Amino acid sequence: MIQSSAGITRVLLIAGAVCLALFPLAGSAFYLGLVTKIMIMAIFAMSLDLILGYAGLVSLGHSAYFGFAAYMLALTAPKYQAASVWVSLPLSLLATGVLALLIGALVLRTSGIYFIMVTLAFAQMLYYLFHDTKLGRGSDGIYLHERPSLAVGDFNPISLSDHNHLYYLVLALMLAVYLLLRTVLASPFGRVLVAIKANEARVRALGFQVFAYKLGAFVLAGMLAGLAGYLSTCQFGFVNPEILSWQYSGVVLMTLLLGGMGRLYGAVIGAFAYVLVQELFSYEALFGVYAKHWQLSMGCFIVLVVLLLPGGLAELLERLGAKPAAEPDDG
Amino acid sequence: MAECALAVSGLTKRFGGVVAVNAVSLQLSRGELHAVIGPNGAGKSTLANLLSGDLAPSNGSIVFDGVEVSHLSADRRSRMGMGRSYQTTNIFAQFTAFENCRLAAQSRAPHAFNWLRGALGYREVTREAQHALAVVGLERRGAILAGHLSHGEQRQLEIAMCMATRPRVLLLDEPLAGMGAEESASMITLLRTIALDHAVLLIEHDMDAVFALAQVLTVMVNGEVLDSGLPDAVRANPQVQKAYLGAGEDHV
Amino acid sequence: MEYLIQILNGVQYGLLLFLLASGLTLIFGIMGIINLAHGSFYMVGAYLAYWLAQQTGSLWLALPLGILISIVIGLILEWTLIRHLYRRDHLYQVLLTFGLILIFEELRSLLFGNDVHGVPIPAVLNFSIPLTETLAYPVYRLFISAVCLVIAAVLYLVIRKTRIGMMIRAGNSNREMAQVLGVNVPLLYTLVFAFGMALAAFAGMIAAPISSVFPGMGHQILIICFVVVVIGGIGSIKGAMVAALLIGVTDTLGKVLLPEYSGMAVYLVMAAVLIWRPRGLFPAT
Numbered sequence: 061m062i063q064s065s066a067g068i069t070r071v072l073l074i075a076g077a078v079c080l081a082l083f084p085l086a087g088s089a090f091y092l093g094l095v096t097k098i099m100i101m102a103i104f105a106m107s108l109d110l111i112l113g114y115a116g117l118v119s120l121g122h123s124a125y126f127g128f129a130a131y132m133l134a135l136t137a138p139k140y141q142a143a144s145v146w147v148s149l150p151l152s153l154l155a156t157g158v159l160a161l162l163i164g165a166l167v168l169r170t171s172g173i174y175f176i177m178v179t180l181a182f183a184q185m186l187y188y189l190f191h192d193t194k195l196g197r198g199s200d201g202i203y204l205h206e207r208p209s210l211a212v213g214d215f216n217p218i219s220l221s222d223h224n225h226l227y228y229l230v231l232a233l234m235l236a237v238y239l240l241l242r243t244v245l246a247s248p249f250g251r252v253l254v255a256i257k258a259n260e261a262r263v264r265a266l267g268f269q270v271f272a273y274k275l276g277a278f279v280l281a282g283m284l285a286g287l288a289g290y291l292s293t294c295q296f297g298f299v300n301p302e303i304l305s306w307q308y309s310g311v312v313l314m315t316l317l318l319g320g321m322g323r324l325y326g327a328v329i330g331a332f333a334y335v336l337v338q339e340l341f342s343y344e345a346l347f348g349v350y351a352k353h354w355q356l357s358m359g360c361f362i363v364l365v366v367l368l369l370p371g372g373l374a375e376l377l378e379r380l381g382a383k384p385a386a387e388p389d390d391g
Numbered sequence: 392m393a394e395c396a397l398a399v400s401g402l403t404k405r406f407g408g409v410v411a412v413n414a415v416s417l418q419l420s421r422g423e424l425h426a427v428i429g430p431n432g433a434g435k436s437t438l439a440n441l442l443s444g445d446l447a448p449s450n451g452s453i454v455f456d457g458v459e460v461s462h463l464s465a466d467r468r469s470r471m472g473m474g475r476s477y478q479t480t481n482i483f484a485q486f487t488a489f490e491n492c493r494l495a496a497q498s499r500a501p502h503a504f505n506w507l508r509g510a511l512g513y514r515e516v517t518r519e520a521q522h523a524l525a526v527v528g529l530e531r532r533g534a535i536l537a538g539h540l541s542h543g544e545q546r547q548l549e550i551a552m553c554m555a556t557r558p559r560v561l562l563l564d565e566p567l568a569g570m571g572a573e574e575s576a577s578m579i580t581l582l583r584t585i586a587l588d589h590a591v592l593l594i595e596h597d598m599d600a601v602f603a604l605a606q607v608l609t610v611m612v613n614g615e616v617l618d619s620g621l622p623d624a625v626r627a628n629p630q631v632q633k634a635y636l637g638a639g640e641d642h643v
Numbered sequence: 644m645e646y647l648i649q650i651l652n653g654v655q656y657g658l659l660l661f662l663l664a665s666g667l668t669l670i671f672g673i674m675g676i677i678n679l680a681h682g683s684f685y686m687v688g689a690y691l692a693y694w695l696a697q698q699t700g701s702l703w704l705a706l707p708l709g710i711l712i713s714i715v716i717g718l719i720l721e722w723t724l725i726r727h728l729y730r731r732d733h734l735y736q737v738l739l740t741f742g743l744i745l746i747f748e749e750l751r752s753l754l755f756g757n758d759v760h761g762v763p764i765p766a767v768l769n770f771s772i773p774l775t776e777t778l779a780y781p782v783y784r785l786f787i788s789a790v791c792l793v794i795a796a797v798l799y800l801v802i803r804k805t806r807i808g809m810m811i812r813a814g815n816s817n818r819e820m821a822q823v824l825g826v827n828v829p830l831l832y833t834l835v836f837a838f839g840m841a842l843a844a845f846a847g848m849i850a851a852p853i854s855s856v857f858p859g860m861g862h863q864i865l866i867i868c869f870v871v872v873v874i875g876g877i878g879s880i881k882g883a884m885v886a887a888l889l890i891g892v893t894d895t896l897g898k899v900l901l902p903e904y905s906g907m908a909v910y911l912v913m914a915a916v917l918i919w920r921p922r923g924l925f926p927a928t
Contacts, residue, residue, distance in 0.1 A: 188906030267469030359745030
């Protein structure tokens with residue numbers, strides 16, 4: 061089941077990880093922040109890839125979990141003190157997991173186009189919850205006065221307000237999430253998920269309770285999206301309802317498209333690609349008056365990618381590598 | 392007298408105004424191969440779907456090992472011991488033959504929902520998968536992508552997947568479909584072996600296979616059972632000959 | 644009596660939603676395409692109404708011109724892009740039409756800017772009929788409801804009673820079979836798509852005088868439209884009507900009774916329906 065193209069991509073990935081690890085030595089604070097943001101996006105995208113690229117569930121409301129965890133941190137953090145990561149992170153993840161369980165139990169009763177629409181609708185419901193009601197403090201959002209602290213007693217070597225510390229923490233978490241998902245996908249649970257995307261009826265006929273597997277994946281994906289949301293709040297110190305919006309669900313979807321779905325590393329590549337493309341299209345020197353309207357260029361670009369290279373950069377890499385991938389989910 | 396593994400009585404399925412299966416009754420016992428034949432459109436595949444749980448009946452009952460299952464889901468029935476193979480090849484084309492069987496075997500394993508240990512590390516499951524491949528004669532083709540197997544091998548894989556779930560009752564929907572003479576002969580031998588200690592319901596068009604294998608024969612026409620019983624007796628029934636077997640022939 | 648006004652508003656909103664939802668559900672039911680840009684066409688219609696009414700001085704002239712332009716845009720879109728989506732996964736349909744949303748939104752920004760614009764109600768309809776001594780109801784809203792009802796009736800008759808309707812229903816169930824029977828499926832699809840989009844644009848045009856014309860107007864209504872289709876059942880015009888009225892009234896009354904939660908009310912109704920009927924109230928298949 062191993063093909064030589066996987067060998068090449070493995071080398072590229074390790075090279076990429078090394079570059080990321082060394083980047084802070086070369087980059088300015090601005091670029092450090094940008095790459096941190098991209099890596100958080102990569103975690104978000106990987107979580108979506110689990111249910112979309114591997115299990116075949118097209119969720120258009122994944123930002124709900126990203127945003128919910130972000131809001132959990134913002135809402136439970138003490139007003140002028142730093143929350144403890146050791147308390148607030150598990151709390152956010154658990155709450156997000158419960159949310160994903162509740163929503164998943166409802167939306168997974170549907171399939172196909174209904175599923176796409178209801179996932180979008182539930183995310184929108186959450187958006188209104190935080191936008192309209194007193195709970196969410198409205199469209200202005202909530203500020204975090206102090207970043208959460210990793211202190212254990214008096215021992216506090218890592219500070220989330222420090223760009224470098226945050227960068228390495230996010231890098232480590234991104235790699236950890238990658239390894240976790242790789243492990244899950246190689247497990248009995250993961251094999252069933254992949255089979256469900258390939259031929260759900262047959263999986264059912266073999267005696268598997270398909271609903272349970274989908275729900276499990278949905279909850280895991282939700283919690284990982286929540287991790288990304290939590291980290292994002294740590295980075296910016298701010299949440300607002302836009303992170304729950306369907307536009308943001310669309311962004312992470314486009315990220316997966318650009319990078320390539322069903323190959324975890326595609327999510328990471330996609331995050332970099334999306335932000336780079338966005339920066340490119342906003343570059344006034346090249347695009348003049350259209351730079352402000354970069355979404356126009358992005359929209360056209362997305363249309364072209366869907367029509368011409370739906371497998372994204374990962375597909376391109378695999379084609380340029382040795383043989384074509386025998387099993388796309390093994391990359 | 393073999394005990395009755397599957398008892399179907401009065402099974403009916405209506406699609407709007409069309410009655411696809413009408414009050415069909417039959418019985419299946421362990422160690423017995425019960426063949427169902429009939430012209431196209433007789434309702435045989437609908438019957439298979441009703442038995443496996445892919446369709447819900449409009450009326451009637453299906454009792455499997457003493458338990459009424461007609462309203463249970465397909466996955467539930469599978470876990471209870473009903474296995475099924477499909478008329479149009481329904482394998483996972485992008486997985487290897489081995490992985491197809493491994494997945495099937497995994498469905499019986501208690502740890503199937505495990506998240507963290509590698510799937511290939513479960514020896515019992517992988518052994519079961521190898522065994523299933525060996526039973527159908529595909530033991531040396533395990534590493535080939537299922538979609539790259541020949542048609543006959545894919546039909547064999549269908550059976551292997553079914554066997555890997557360790558069923559007590561097998562519903563086989565035209566396993567010989569599209570097979571050449573040599574492949575059919577091996578398949579017939581295989582089915583004869585399987586039938587020794589399973590209850591097998593065989594839906595087929597291939598008359599050679601049917602008369603070589605069946606201990607009980609049921610003829611369906613227009614969704615109804617025309618005749619059912621020992622193959623020779625059914626074959627001799629003039630109605631059966633007229634409706635199905637002897638159409639256009641001068642002699643029996 | 645105030646509730647009567649709110650209920651009338653709710654019904655009018657519901658009927659407008661019906662126009663949109665029926666276009667969406669037809670496009671999906673017949674062609675199997677999920678079209679996120681449907682809301683953008685609603686916006687296109689509204690902006691066309693604004694611009695054409697400005698140019699010609701009359702909404703009555705703007706309407707037929709606008710419909711014509713929308714049909715042309717729909718035909719071009721189908722011919723260049725949408726037809727590549729028919730055999731593809733819904734995922735790629737979502738992505739491509741999402742890209743279209745971005746394009747439409749930015750084109751709108753380039754052509755018309757980001758301000759909110761008004762469209763004047765045609766003089767002949769710009770009055771209210773009294774309901775009680777103190778309350779009166781705007782006739783233009785009644786006009787909108789009436790137009791939607793007429794279109795609903797026409798749709799029903801066409802789909803149920805004409806040969807074209809039969810072809811649509813045939814295309815709905817089985818593309819290959821329909822082709823074998825002589826239905827020109829590619830042409831049918833092109834026409835259905837253009838028609839669906841024209842319906843959306845028309846809804847935007849007649850709604851423009853009361854809803855104003857503003858950025859993002861397509862997005863809000865698109866998602867509500869999805870809710871309508873999910874509740875009503877995909878491919879069902881009857882379902883779209885029932886669900887649209889339900890949602891229209893719920894949303895409007897919600898804004899009055901529970902303003903903080905009104906945004907969520909619609910989705911809670913959807914959740915309730917899903918628990919009971921995961922395939923909608925009147926699934927076509």
